[in-house]
Amino acid sequence: MKKQFAVIGLGNFGFYLATELFKKGHEVLGIDINPKMVQEIRDWVSRAVIADATDPQALKELELKKMDAVVICIGSILNNSILATLNVKDLGVKRVVAKAVSEAHGRILRKIGADEIYFPEKDLALTAAQRLDNPNVLDYLPFMEGYSIVQLAPPSSFTGKSLIQLDLINRLGIQVIAIKELVPENVVLIPTGHFVVKESDVLILLGPDDALNGLQET
Incomplete structure (x- = not known):
């Protein structure tokens, strides 16, 4: 069944996640503050936009609440990852998934409401x-x-x-x-x-x- 996903943060993990979901026939919205990242993925997802995920109003305008899931793939700047997760939760998104770079980061994301946490580097290492x-x-x-x-x-x-x-x-x-x-x-x-x-x-x-x-x- 076709679903709607938004992927916030289009670095390596976010890029591959978004493009794979799109290949599987889902609608995918790619979001990043970096215009270069957005340009690179534009032809590989349903839609790609430049937006600051730490700005609640910017996310509200993207109507993320209708998505089946929103995945926050920001990892390098922890404050941005945490703020983006909070903002997405405040919008009432039904399923919030977040990437964590450490156990402590993962615990914080879970405490502020992330439904699922991924540890890509840890999982790959295992x-x-x-x-x-x-x-x-x-x-x-x-x-x-x-x-x-x-x-x-x-x-x-x-x-x-x-x-x-x-x-x-x-x-x-x-x-x-x-x-x-x-x-x-x-x-x-x-x-x-x-x-x-x-x-x-x-x-x-x-x-x-x-x-x-x-x-x-x-």
């Missing part, structure tokens, strides 16, 4: 660390404290064995929530124990971090 530590990990998503979801290329010890034989849930507390088959291309959600793992498969697993990290040695 993913990179996981992939460097275990080359089989193709993607990584923290789920809750001590648990993660990973996309994993099967270790050689997995190939040719059924999920019953691997018994990951009982041995390691790891749940196989899906398998992406590449040959032929297919996605199996909550596979049965009789599924036999192929070398070309990609496993989507949910489990304790320690157990997931140990899979390269399984």
